[in-house]
Amino acid sequence: MAAQTLDGKATAEAVRRDLAAEVSTLREQYEVQPCLAAVLVGDDPASQVYVRNKRQGCEAVGIRSVLHRLPAATELPRLLDLIDRLNEDRSVHGILVQLPLPRGLDEAAVIERIDPIKDVDGFHPVNLGLLAAGRPRLVACTPLGIRVLLRRAGIETRGRRIVILGRSITVGRPLALLLSQKGPDGDATVTLAHTATVDPAALCREADVVIAAAGQPELVRCDWIRPGAVVVDVGIHRRGDGSLCGDVHAPSVSQVAGWLSPVPGGVGPMTVAMLLHNTLQAARLQIGLLQGNESRPGS
Numbered sequence: 515m516a517a518q519t520l521d522g523k524a525t526a527e528a529v530r531r532d533l534a535a536e537v538s539t540l541r542e543q544y545e546v547q548p549c550l551a552a553v554l555v556g557d558d559p560a561s562q563v564y565v566r567n568k569r570q571g572c573e574a575v576g577i578r579s580v581l582h583r584l585p586a587a588t589e590l591p592r593l594l595d596l597i598d599r600l601n602e603d604r605s606v607h608g609i610l611v612q613l614p615l616p617r618g619l620d621e622a623a624v625i626e627r628i629d630p631i632k633d634v635d636g637f638h639p640v641n642l643g644l645l646a647a648g649r650p651r652l653v654a655c656t657p658l659g660i661r662v663l664l665r666r667a668g669i670e671t672r673g674r675r676i677v678i679l680g681r682s683i684t685v686g687r688p689l690a691l692l693l694s695q696k697g698p699d700g701d702a703t704v705t706l707a708h709t710a711t712v713d714p715a716a717l718c719r720e721a722d723v724v725i726a727a728a729g730q731p732e733l734v735r736c737d738w739i740r741p742g743a744v745v746v747d748v749g750i751h752r753r754g755d756g757s758l759c760g761d762v763h764a765p766s767v768s769q770v771a772g773w774l775s776p777v778p779g780g781v782g783p784m785t786v787a788m789l790l791h792n793t794l795q796a797a798r799l800q801i802g803l804l805q806g807n808e809s810r811p812g813s
């Protein structure tokens with residue numbers, strides 16, 4: 515039997531409707547309009563599309579967005595100077611520097627320059643540290659989006675064996691921390707597999723939930739998946755013929771899995787929705803309404 519669809523597009527739409535109402539309440543009660551500053555360095559076509567989608571997402575829920583474009587040849591001091599100005603600007607609540615940066619620009623230095631309270635990507639070591647300490651504040655958007663996608667589909671994580679493929683700072687590592695947190699939407703037994711893992715297929719076959727964020731096209735095949743398991747595909751790749759695929763070989767895995775997230779229309783729209791959530795959270799933090807990431811997005 516074919517797997518049920520983990521529909522990120524529909525779920526993100528529902529989340530955005532809720533967010534629009536929350537943004538409107540904030541504007542009425544506190545006269546504050548959340549604002550995202552996006553920084554795009556260079557002219558990578560994929561990055562341009564991602565930033566455009568993020569800005570459109572903002573505008574659709576009443577969040578203001580401003581774009582700062584810098585040439586590919588920008589040197590680090592100039593980029594850091596822009597971040598300093600955005601950190602100081604009280605009308606800006608969230609700062610997003612689109613990655614990857616052109617070669618030669620130190621991404622870690624750039625991320626660390628962002629004021630952690632405006633770090634809507636959740637990549638700053640302070641925000642990763644708070645998550646690791648069990649006190650999440652601004653959490654990376656893709657991990658947060660996956661958690662909401664599972665919750666809204668009614669998929670329990672408590673006590674489940676979850677294998678995550680990929681240990682990136684943007685997805686795998688924060689996701690492992692999030693799903694193993696104590697409490698609702700956590701409490702999973704998480705294995706974080708990576709390029710040095712011996713026999714990832716055997717690990718996946720034991721799992722109730724497999725989350726593929728390895729960055730390898732169609733890595734996960736149907737013989738990796740236990741019948742009925744939940745499979746979340748974080749990858750997005752363009753094949754030679756122009757079509758898209760993920761880290762999961764969807765035609766075969768969908769015949770075995772109980773649930774599968776499609777590419778496109780799965781995790782991607784959830785990531786954008788969580789960026790909007792984080793921008794609203796950042797605004798609330800900055801006007802003193804919250805101490806930490808107290809609301810559960812999309813609950």
Ligand code: GUN
Pocket residue numbers: 610611612613614635655656684785
């Ligand atoms: N590039 C690919 N994914 C992301 C993301 O989530 N945030 C940023 N800033 N850049 C990215």
